[in-house]
Amino acid sequence: KNQVEQSPQSLIILEGKNCTLQCNYTVSPFSNLRWYKQDTGRGPVSLTIMTFSENTKSNGRYTATLDADTKQSSLHITASQLSDSASYICVVFHTGTASKLTFGTGTRLQVTL
Amino acid sequence: DAGVIQSPRHEVTEMGQEVTLRCKPISGHDYLFWYRQTMMRGLELLIYFNNNVPIDDSGMPEDRFSAKMPNASFSTLKIQPSEPRDSAVYFCASSPGTPNTGELFFGEGSRLTVL
Numbered sequence: 001k002n003q004v005e006q007s008p009q010s011l012i013i014l015e016g017k018n019c020t021l022q023c024n025y026t027v028s029p030f031s032n033l034r035w036y037k038q039d040t041g042r043g044p045v046s047l048t049i050m051t052f053s054e055n056t057k058s059n060g061r062y063t064a065t066l067d068a069d070t071k072q073s074s075l076h077i078t079a080s081q082l083s084d085s086a087s088y089i090c091v092v093f094h095t096g097t098a099s100k101l102t103f104g105t106g107t108r109l110q111v112t113l
Numbered sequence: 114d115a116g117v118i119q120s121p122r123h124e125v126t127e128m129g130q131e132v133t134l135r136c137k138p139i140s141g142h143d144y145l146f147w148y149r150q151t152m153m154r155g156l157e158l159l160i161y162f163n164n165n166v167p168i169d170d171s172g173m174p175e176d177r178f179s180a181k182m183p184n185a186s187f188s189t190l191k192i193q194p195s196e197p198r199d200s201a202v203y204f205c206a207s208s209p210g211t212p213n214t215g216e217l218f219f220g221e222g223s224r225l226t227v228l
Contacts, residue, residue, distance in 0.1 A: 031213050043117070043204055043219030044156070089156065093213055100169070101212065105155035 003027070004092050004104035012110045017080055021107045023073040023090030034091040035064050035075050038106070044089055047075070080111045115139075117220035119205050125226045131193040134223045136205030137186055144208040144215060147180055147190050150222070151201045159203075161212070162188065195227045 004025045013019050025033070032051045036044035048057045048064040050073070057064050061084075063076045077084055087106040094102065118137040126132055138145045146161040160170040165182045173180070177196070182188040192199055202222045208215035 041221075043206070043221050044217075045219070046216050049216065095213065100158060101217075103156040 004090055004102050006088075006090050006104040006107050008107060009105075010108040010110070012112060013080055015080060015082055015111050015113055019077050019080060019109065021075045021077075021088050021090075021109070023075070023104055025071050025073070025090070025092045025102070027071075027092040027094040027102055029095050030068060030071070031093040031095045033064075033066055033073050034093070034101075035062070035073075036089040036091060038087045038089060040086070047088075077109075082111050082113070085109060085111045117205055117207050117218055119203075119220035119223050121223055122221065123224045123226075125228065126195055127228050128196055129194045130227075131191065132195045132199075132225060132227075134190045134203050134205075134225070136188045136190070136220060138188070138205070138207030139209075139218055140186065142207035142209050142218070144210070144212065145182060145188050146206040146208070146217065147188070148204040148206065148219075149201045150204060156204070159190070192225075195225075197227045200225055200227050 007022045034049045035047040037047050038044040047059050047062050050057050050066045052068050061078045066073045087108050089106040090104040092102050120135045143164050147159040148156050150156045158172045160173055160180045161168055162182045180190045202224045204219050204222045206217045206219045208217050
């Protein structure tokens with residue numbers, strides 16, 4: 001069964017600190033992996049899209065890594081800001097007879113003073 | 114660009130009533146998606162269209178749900194009759210590319226509460 005699991009489920013960090021969110025997937029065959037940021041009461045917004053051949057991709061203070069062999073991805077946030085408080089959703093696209101995006105349930109991040 | 118526009122933002126209705134959610138995709142995007150989000154199950158694809166044609170509706174829960182896209186700038190998701198378990202946030206998204214390569218642009222969602 002194609003699944004995307006994220007950890008931790010929630011996280012609280014102090015402003016200015018770094019953090020890393022994890023995503024493990026069992027999706028096969030794999031095509032690409034995406035990270036989305038979703039503010040409370042808003043729609044998800046894309047942060048990165050990574051294909052099979054990409055190991056690292058950055059978007060400002062956000063850096064995503066991908067290990068297609070172990071089927072793991074991480075999202076690293078550097079020098080966190082209050083505005084980083086949101087849910088971060090890992091999404092994997094798999095091809096085949098039922099090509100589709102499979103969504104993780106997200107990590108809820110809260111950045112505090 | 115105004116982005117994907119959804120209406121209403123909030124809807125509270127009673128069980129058995131008909132609910133219609135509306136979506137205007139980004140101009141020029143050939144793909145339109147309807148998703149449902151709940152705390153327990155996260156985001157789930159309900160249906161998606163390509164050039165106004167439904168391509169995959171396997172995620173539509175049951176016959177009470179229907180979606181249409183009469184033209185490139187408008188889509189509706191209808192629930193009739195509604196039930197309390199339909200309470201969720203419904204998102205519309207559009208994309209300029211295929212589901213494999215295209216980036217998804219989400220609307221702000223329609224929060225549905227069925228009493």
